[in-house]
Amino acid sequence: MSDTTDLPAPSLDVEGWTCPAPLRDRPRVVMGHGGGGALSAELVQQIFAPSYGGEALSQMGDAAVLSLGGARLAFSTDSYVVRPLFFPGGSIGDLAVNGTVNDLAMSGARAAYLSCGFILEEGVELDTVTRVAEALGAAARTAGVEVATGDTKVVEAGHGDGIYLNTAGIGVVPAGVDLRPQRVVPGDVVIVSGAIGVHGVAIMSVREGLEFGVEIESDCAALGGLVEAMLAVTPDLHVLRDPTRGGLAASLNEIAAASGAGVVIRERDVPVPPAVANACAILGLDPMYIANEGKLVAFVPREHADAVLAAMRAHPLGTDAAIIGEAVDSHPGMLVARTGLGGTRVVDLPLGEQLPRIC
């Protein structure tokens, strides 16, 4: 290996995502590999799936749906490396519960049990560990999920970053519920459960010391109850996603690619709070790519859309739910936004994440 390729590849998180480079030209891990965009997908498709992928992993949903012991279960995991550990509206403990609970909810499952693995850095204050554990416990009680099993490892000071967490979750998928992008058909209505971009901007504001006029709190929340309310209208929803890393753009691109349908959204119908819009304008970011932690996007058969929207708006976590677009039979696999001026633009899968370690 030459001296040049021996150096770490530059991080491409902020400015690089319009210029994807194939994995083979990139000998080392860059921050964007953890961003939930094109680089993350490459890692899965080129390394993880060939090494150990089976039928379940190939579903590529937020959770795998499995048959085990006569039960139909959802199973999902996420690690959490957010920096800082505490931020307006939440902490790594809240994220570790809600992130995994939401991944299960996107398969229609109510989370029943979580595992919890702590990787602690030598020297971190036990008070900090206690605050995180208490936040995790409070979030679990709110979400109605039980932490059933755990593990703790400690790494030397200077490694780790205070606390990393991993949770995995299991829950039962109700009979008749089958949520996958492959079920999306042209004509499906796209509904988002509320304002987008809030979590990412909240993290940015504390990490970079930026002020955007008003304090923005993370939208971190558990969506199991909202999903139950939607499924009570009809079990025949087609797909749900929580647009975390990579934002709404990544989720909608993944659904378009996996379904083969095209997706059109109307920009002016996407709920973006003024504080998020201002922050994005200042920083040159697109709210479509900013992470959320308490929102979902749904593809709903047209005949059920109004009733599902009403049920969402009647739930505390869906009061600002809005229809933002639809699945179409033109431009298959692509996400297109109609701009406020009447034009259209292609919204690509991001390469990485605009701000790393947001969850």
Place this chain on the structure above:
Amino acid sequence: MSDTTDLPAPSLDVEGWTCPAPLRDRPRVVMGHGGGGALSAELVQQIFAPSYGGEALSQMGDAAVLSLGGARLAFSTDSYVVRPLFFPGGSIGDLAVNGTVNDLAMSGARAAYLSCGFILEEGVELDTVTRVAEALGAAARTAGVEVATGDTKVVEAGHGDGIYLNTAGIGVVPAGVDLRPQRVVPGDVVIVSGAIGVHGVAIMSVREGLEFGVEIESDCAALGGLVEAMLAVTPDLHVLRDPTRGGLAASLNEIAAASGAGVVIRERDVPVPPAVANACAILGLDPMYIANEGKLVAFVPREHADAVLAAMRAHPLGTDAAIIGEAVDSHPGMLVARTGLGGTRVVDLPLGEQLPRIC
């Protein structure tokens, strides 16, 4: 807080475990909190259980046994932070499969599905990630378990340590199987599946550059098949544990404490390979405290002990299985070793781990 308490507490991993200090006198995380001994137990009992513990967590087994969707499931998790990533006889990828598969096996469950979370350090070579993923895949195929769902996060260079892994696993517990320390009664026979101390000494030899005459390979292996062979003799085994961090001493102490029975072992009957004995003699360590990754210890009703031992010896992972002691009604909750010279000694729960980051 004074300047003195503001400093990180000293790491007590090697020499300190005979002198436990209560958690309240220790304001920060030390390496021993991840060692699987008394400090780890304090962390769980004083911070984690009060914050989020429920009925399942209070089982304190290697895996939680749960009812979900009509199925009786085992659920377990471990994070893996071993250094170096590759060692004689295995890698972090093998550990991440076998460690979690074995935790499930200790409840009698055959592992069905694993989740897998990678925390990658920016700059680690993708070739290294690929080698770990391939080792993980090979170990999963050997163990007969499917990786169903995953996640990848990336942390900045200088944080993390190349690769941390977390796996969680689920499997079905067979009907009639109820493995818990509370079922141990005086008279139960203690059987170990083979030579102890091998994994810890293998890691020590590569990390510290020590030579012990012969190369020692980790015993890292998946024990699901061995457990199935034992349960085929009788489902009425009382408890199984895989003595990883903290070694045989930690596992037997935990069983003694949770069962209320005393445990006696005969030192000369405990299989310790000469290379492990030599390494321990040189380093002043006790093989009873050294980690294993492919061994189990069983408490078996006396009437089944010979048949279970025979079944273990007929399995490739149990050829050196041996009866090493028994549960007694004297000294309840304590582990006592009869020495080769006819004396006895109390074998305490270790405070931490003699060598951190062995798994």
